[in-house]
Amino acid sequence: MESTKLREKLHSLIDTSSSDKLEEIYDYFREDKYSDDFKMILDKEYEQYQKDREVISHEDVNKLIEDLLHSKK
Numbered sequence: 911m912e913s914t915k916l917r918e919k920l921h922s923l924i925d926t927s928s929s930d931k932l933e934e935i936y937d938y939f940r941e942d943k944y945s946d947d948f949k950m951i952l953d954k955e956y957e958q959y960q961k962d963r964e965v966i967s968h969e970d971v972n973k974l975i976e977d978l979l980h981s982k983k
Contacts, residue, residue, distance in 0.1 A: 948978045 911919075924932065951974065959965060966974075 945978065948975075951978070 924935065927935065955966065
């Protein structure tokens with residue numbers, strides 16, 4: 911989708927959304943939405959990858975993200 915059309919759709923969505931939906935949209939785009947613990951784990955994993963070039967599986971990544979996001983609620 912072209913940028914102009916996308917902007918128009920997003921503006922329309924924002925203009926017509928309920929407060930709850932706006933909160934969801936805002937939470938999705940917040941830059942600080944990830945916990946410091948999560949960032950620390952990502953940094954640690956990246957350092958480890960730099961050392962041995964081994965990668966954790968997609969399933970393990972998803973599990974890690976789910977565990978971290980749900981542990982803060």
